[in-house]
Amino acid sequence: MSDARPVAAADSQTQSWWDATRESRLLVQHCRACGHHQHYPRALCTECGSLDIEDVEASGRGTVYSFTVVHRAPHPAFTPPYVVALVRLEEGPVLLSNIVGADHGDVRCDVRVKVAWEDLPDGRKLPVFSLES
Amino acid sequence: MGVAESELGATGGTILELQAQAVSRALEDAGLSLSDVDGLFTTGVSRFSATQVAEYFGIRPTWTDATMAGGASYEIFLAHASEAIRSGLCDVALLSYGNNQRSARSRKLGGVIDDHTPEAQFEAPYGPLNPISLYAMAAERHMHEFGTTSEQLAEVAVAARAWALKNPVAFRYRSDPLTVDDVLASPVVSTPLHALDCCLITDGGGAVLVTSLERAHSLRKPPVVVLGHGETTTNNGMSQIPDLTMTGAYVSASRAYEMAGLGPSDIDVAEVYDSFTITVLLELEALGFCKRGEAGAFVSKGRITPGGEFPLNTSGGGLSYCHPGVFGIFLLIEAVRQLRGESGERQVPGAETAICHGTGGILSTHATAILGVDR
Numbered sequence: 480m481s482d483a484r485p486v487a488a489a490d491s492q493t494q495s496w497w498d499a500t501r502e503s504r505l506l507v508q509h510c511r512a513c514g515h516h517q518h519y520p521r522a523l524c525t526e527c528g529s530l531d532i533e534d535v536e537a538s539g540r541g542t543v544y545s546f547t548v549v550h551r552a553p554h555p556a557f558t559p560p561y562v563v564a565l566v567r568l569e570e571g572p573v574l575l576s577n578i579v580g581a582d583h584g585d586v587r588c589d590v591r592v593k594v595a596w597e598d599l600p601d602g603r604k605l606p607v608f609s610l611e612s
Numbered sequence: 613m614g615v616a617e618s619e620l621g622a623t624g625g626t627i628l629e630l631q632a633q634a635v636s637r638a639l640e641d642a643g644l645s646l647s648d649v650d651g652l653f654t655t656g657v658s659r660f661s662a663t664q665v666a667e668y669f670g671i672r673p674t675w676t677d678a679t680m681a682g683g684a685s686y687e688i689f690l691a692h693a694s695e696a697i698r699s700g701l702c703d704v705a706l707l708s709y710g711n712n713q714r715s716a717r718s719r720k721l722g723g724v725i726d727d728h729t730p731e732a733q734f735e736a737p738y739g740p741l742n743p744i745s746l747y748a749m750a751a752e753r754h755m756h757e758f759g760t761t762s763e764q765l766a767e768v769a770v771a772a773r774a775w776a777l778k779n780p781v782a783f784r785y786r787s788d789p790l791t792v793d794d795v796l797a798s799p800v801v802s803t804p805l806h807a808l809d810c811c812l813i814t815d816g817g818g819a820v821l822v823t824s825l826e827r828a829h830s831l832r833k834p835p836v837v838v839l840g841h842g843e844t845t846t847n848n849g850m851s852q853i854p855d856l857t858m859t860g861a862y863v864s865a866s867r868a869y870e871m872a873g874l875g876p877s878d879i880d881v882a883e884v885y886d887s888f889t890i891t892v893l894l895e896l897e898a899l900g901f902c903k904r905g906e907a908g909a910f911v912s913k914g915r916i917t918p919g920g921e922f923p924l925n926t927s928g929g930g931l932s933y934c935h936p937g938v939f940g941i942f943l944l945i946e947a948v949r950q951l952r953g954e955s956g957e958r959q960v961p962g963a964e965t966a967i968c969h970g971t972g973g974i975l976s977t978h979a980t981a982i983l984g985v986d987r
Contacts, residue, residue: 484739487732497733519730519851545756545856547748548803549741553722557739563802565749565851575735575851588756605737 482555483600495534496520500604503596507572509535518572539594540611541568548583562586566608577607585610613828613836614642615945618817620934621783622714627657628668630710630817630936635669638819643832644704649821651675651702653689656711656938665708675702682972683885684843686820686940687979690968691841693822703823707944710817711936719813719937731849741802743887744810746850746974748802751890753856755804757905760893762804764908766795768889769808769931771917776928778918778958783814784932795889809889811930811939818941820948825986835986836951839874839965842867843979850974857905860978861898861969868967868980869900876900879982880963881950882922883943885971886929895969896924899980923960926950940970944981951985 489497496519499506507518511533515526523530546564549557562578564586578586579595592608599605616637618630625633631654639645652673654665662676677692679685686707693705713719723742725732740746754760773790776782790808798808828835842864847853869875876899884895893907901922902910916924927933927946934942947966949955968981 484737485732486737487727489733490728493730493733519734519849521730545749545753547740547745547752547805548800549739549745550800550802551721551741553720553739553741561739563738563740563745563749565856573851575738575740575849577738588753607738 484556484605485554486599486603486605492522493520497603499534500596500606501602503604505537505539505594505606506534507537507568507570508532516570516572518568518574538569541566541592541608543578543586543588543590543592544573545588546578546586564608566592574606579607579609581610613948614638614644614821614831614833615948616641616819617781617934617942617945618710620781620816620936621814623712623815624715625712625815627710627712628665630712630815631665631708631819632668634710634817634819635706635708638821641833642821644821646671648704649673649706651693651696651705652708653677653693653705654708655680655685656709673702675705681845681977681979683887683938683940684970684972684977684979685938686944687841687968687970687981688843688977690820690822690838690944690981691843691979694838694841697822697824703827705822707820707822707941709819709936709938709941711938712815713937714813714815735849735851740850743974744805745802746853747888747890748805750856750894750975751804751888754890754893757857758908760908762796763792764912765804765809765889765893766792767911767916768886768892769795771911772886772925772929772931774917775926775958776932778956779928779933782928782933783812784928805888805890811887811935812932814934814936816934816936818945820941820944834952836948837984837986838981839984840868840870840872840982841980842871843977845977847976848973853975856975857894859894859898859971859975861895861971861980864978864980865899865969868982872982874965874982879965879967880923881926881947881960881966882924883927883947883966884925884969885939885943886925886931887939887971889931891971892925894975895971899967899969918958926955926958926960938972940972940979943968943970947983951983
């Protein structure tokens with residue numbers, strides 16, 4: 480992956496999440512009113528509608544809900560084949576991500592994964608996942 | 613109702629020109645004129661789609677809807693038009709669509725992601741093909757949970773081609789029959805989906821006219837009646853889908869069946885959105901034609917091919933007839949023709965009820981319509 484990945488700029492709702500990535504910390508949102516966890520960051524709790532939301536650090540561990548090996552690149556940053564996956568964190572929220580450092584044949588639904596970090600040119604980092612050994 | 617397509621395939625036409633062809637033919641089919649139209653339902657043209665199309669046609673409708681729900685838009689429009697007519701808010705509703713995506717080469721592998729959306733920060737950085745990779749992950753999960761195979765997925769494409777060979781306006785009408793091996797030998801795009809698991813990219817337009825049953829009795833063709841409808845929306849991004857194999861179609865279908873007072877066993881012909889082969893399996897389960905997880909076996913052994921016991925996507929579908937981006941209106945057109953007995957070599961004998969199911973985005977929008985003959 481030579482060219483930079485297409486990553487949009489942070490906004491008022493997502494700034495703290497992206498700032499934490501600079502220290503390799505993966506955040507999810509936690510609702511103080513009802514206890515719900517969610518990702519991506521947004522201005523209200525999707526469970527109860529409360530605005531009383533805080534960032535909490537996630538364990539970085541989860542399971543592969545599903546995945547696909549992409550064979551045609553949508554952007555020059557990507558060199559096929561590579562793995563795109565839906566990862567369900569232990570805290571509940573699901574992230575779209577990549578599975579890196581694994582033989583594609585070893586990636587399966589429901590396998591356990593842990594977060595890894597890929598540097599972005601602007602100092603932010605992108606959470607990707609590797610198979611737990 | 614009046615229904616029609618424009619020219620299909622690679623036309624070199626503009627979006628508005630394709631709409632005009634379809635609308636003119638549908639008005640002829642119904643025996644109506646543009647001045648009868650007081651409701652307009654269209655999307656995918658420009659920022660002000662309904663206004664754009666109304667101006668092009670020189671009409672000033674008093675009821676408009678330009679909801680963009682991708683492939684479910686026109687089943688949603690049919691529902692909204694029916695309810696507007698029932699409430700007396702409009703008398704003759706025109707559902708109109710056109711797209712020149714093959715000629716204009718306007719599709720992008722990564723889709724179109726607006727910079728200010730959460731997907732631009734949290735999904736596009738990972739390089740998914742949009743929409744293909746989400747459907748691919750649904751297929752992978754279906755295989756994992758239920759043992760569904762690539763061969764079973766391929767059966768959907770094989771049957772679609774067989775139906776298209778009976779539809780003279782289908783893009784693949786003059787093609788060869790397809791085999792399961794052909795599908796499996798086509799290039800992998802996003803595992804487990806191959807190129808031939810994916811719908812066509814063609815130009816095309818379609819139009820459907822809807823009016824009250826009372827007025828329909830005075831028109832050129834026998835009426836087709838909207839018996840029930842249902843819709844829901846579940847997710848815009850890939851990470852936000854509640855369940856990859858249990859989609860919103862369960863909700864839209866149960867609402868439509870309840871309104872119609874019918875169940876799956878009452879349906880004579882099914883027209884369901886085949887953006888990808890997996891889409892059809894998910895829909896067949898949600899519409900109640902087989903149990904959850906059993907659609908792979910259901911579509912095998914010739915059940916959905918012409919002459920099989922379950923007439924499905926009799927036009928050849930998005931896989932082999934046409935797919936100008938938002939296929940939902942073509943589901944309605946084929947269902948109406950089947951219920952009128954106008955489908956020629958692909959006619960399902962004695963069809964009196966049809967179900968149309970549209971799915972848009974990345975399993976995002978879901979809308980079901982149940983149609984029947986007037987009795």
